[in-house]
Amino acid sequence: MLPFAIVSLLVTVSQGCSRHSGAPDTAVESSYGSLWPLPQKVRFSSLSLKIRGSSFQIRDADESSAGPSCSLLKNSYRRYYEYIFCDGYPVVTSDESYELSVNQTYAVLKAPKVWGALRGLETFSQLLYEDEYGAKNSNLIEISDFPRFQHRGVLLDTSRHFLPIKVILANLEAMAMNKFNVFHWHIVDDPSFPYLSRTFPQLSQMKDLLTPCYSGPTPSGTFGPVNPILNTTYDFMNLLFKEISAVFPDPYVHLGGDEVDFECWKSNPDITKFMEQHSFGEDYSKLESFYIQKLLDIVTSTQKGYMIWQEVYDNGVKLKPDTLIQVWKGNQQQYQNEMAKITLSGYKTFLSSPWYLNRISYGQDWTSLYRADPHNFTGTDDQKKLVIGGEACMWGEYVDSTNLMPRMWPRASAVGERLWSAKDVTDVNDAYSRLAKHRCRMVERGIPAEPLFTSFCRHEYKGN
């Protein structure tokens, strides 16, 4: 429980209206100020308070379980938007709920866990606005809030282009401003392997691991996917995943498995022989399944859960019941069918298909990102419960530190609200009004979030 000292002021707030078609009406003023994503329950008063920097303080309530020894919580009081980690790491099942009320004497933030207090501090910061003299104001308000989905992710890809740590950290800050809780780090891929292994320092150059491709009867000198027919491959993977499970505290590792090209395997006579021995016929997805199956067993032995791209499921690989399946393929009809199929077979899933943010187009494409919903498919309530959320993906072919942040934000913010706020929060005009202010707030906090449309911010971006 975090109380704030406040003094009162009267303002009038008009009601928002609801329209759903086409581009948003930029004249609409949200009745929820600049809240983003919208808390689950809001009771908004027209009574507004003036908050004086000289007398304002954040302190532990008497009944708060977090005491003065929680130094990180102290730091977050100093800059209210810093994040609180008293100990441990959050997981997707962590309780992020909180209640926030601002009355004429105090702002009170109640949260069962520090993760909720963190979310509530972000929300509190969004309630403040400056009047024409620069004084900070807040309306009286009561907020009760919790995330709609557990898994609210952003994917960054460091294999196609180098991303400086500074950019990765800035992106994490922006994620917190938008109440995301999962960072999916696509560290390595074909173009480069920037993970530095302590067990295998020469990993980036280890060619023995990959399948030698053949040109007719002789090796061509090039290499394809991992060689799935050698025992040494699995000995290696065993040691590598032991290391990775120690380096990253997260309970899940993503095993990939998308877009595997079979051409090199087809060219290799040793692999052809192996295919015959295992009666795989001409079906190389069976060989892929054989490989993934062994990989899954290895990961299971490290006590980690795993996530996979939908192809692994589509190819019929045997999966642990708690496997998370990431849906990324197809148009709306196709991904809705896939979500229905996966949940019908009892697996947990989360959605990325409509949220490939690397795919840019001219105009306000955030509205289509905003309208997509992971629950919009035909299925029972039990099926819907197996949908744990979604992920905005920024693949790196055309993105590096020069353009990543403005391409990501505030477009990812649209996904952030979809995954946090209530299902019926779908008014794009109300959203536009808040999101335009939210993007200015991100800019003020040093995040180069691009504009939604013709507009200005009180404090424009100064970096370059």
Add this chain to the structure above:
Amino acid sequence: MLPFAIVSLLVTVSQGCSRHSGAPDTAVESSYGSLWPLPQKVRFSSLSLKIRGSSFQIRDADESSAGPSCSLLKNSYRRYYEYIFCDGYPVVTSDESYELSVNQTYAVLKAPKVWGALRGLETFSQLLYEDEYGAKNSNLIEISDFPRFQHRGVLLDTSRHFLPIKVILANLEAMAMNKFNVFHWHIVDDPSFPYLSRTFPQLSQMKDLLTPCYSGPTPSGTFGPVNPILNTTYDFMNLLFKEISAVFPDPYVHLGGDEVDFECWKSNPDITKFMEQHSFGEDYSKLESFYIQKLLDIVTSTQKGYMIWQEVYDNGVKLKPDTLIQVWKGNQQQYQNEMAKITLSGYKTFLSSPWYLNRISYGQDWTSLYRADPHNFTGTDDQKKLVIGGEACMWGEYVDSTNLMPRMWPRASAVGERLWSAKDVTDVNDAYSRLAKHRCRMVERGIPAEPLFTSFCRHEYKGN
């Protein structure tokens, strides 16, 4: 003439190949190193020289007409890539030609005017490359160079979003790196009027200038385009253009005239009466022409030339013979027809239709920018001579300081080479090879130019 002290080294350079279809083959290594835009004539030697910083110098040749009193030229020797302005301003007809040769003792840069020396210094800087020990190298080379088109422009729009001076200056630097010579500054438009007039300090709020719109029989309280029926409008324009012609030394002013919305004029009873008096019927483009005609007369009296968007020509306004008409509408077939029509009627023109860089799409869209050519229409040689170049336009609806530079560069570089280099420089594989290096060079010089595709730079962008 600018000599450089150099020492020699032997390397081998392979020949480039020529393919034109689809996406570029990223494996192709240009035989022209990283030159961008490609000089008109290049004789490339396989002999390479090592250049030592300790002994390298740039100095005036004995026969050079620029002496020690030219202090700006001295500054450019200190940082070779700084630009030289001994006095005066460049215009589109300025001589930008130069000859550059690197032999075993000297690099010699000959230019009739400082503008050419400026271009040659940029080219010289592009010849240098580091070997594996970080030493600077150049190949022996002979270059003879001049621009294919006079008018090589970039348009920035400061009306839809605020752009800090820092960003505008950085863009000018990038323009010089790409041998652009025209900055088309779209300072003001409907959304905002950031030009601060000394004659009319309250200009941004002067509502009397605009047409009062009507809702039925009464004024609605909103305003439309400039009111063309009042003498006070033209008195005002006369004073404003006098000021503008003094503030900007450029010989041309762009008068706009695109996308004028007639709805407000139609609603106003005074304008309806004026239309009747002048027998304009229902044709509001005649009223627009009436207005533009008076505006052109005013600008003519300031001794400036003028440019206009193609609609003004399309609407049949009487134009001075030296008017420049900017073509921006339509698909390839349509803009080629327009270029043919304009030049057939004897007017000078330049092209923007294929180069609206604000229109983004996923993938390597620089190749289509690169393939467009202002001379590709059906017409005589005399008609082609009336085509003075082109302009890359970055309209500001979705662009501000957070995303302008990476969206502009290196996409505008594709236009830069099309407008500078010879007509037959069209090999996208050769271009990809040089442009990828050129964008890394821009990044090294502090310009956040975005990547063309999966790649890395020796020095990645560090800003944020």
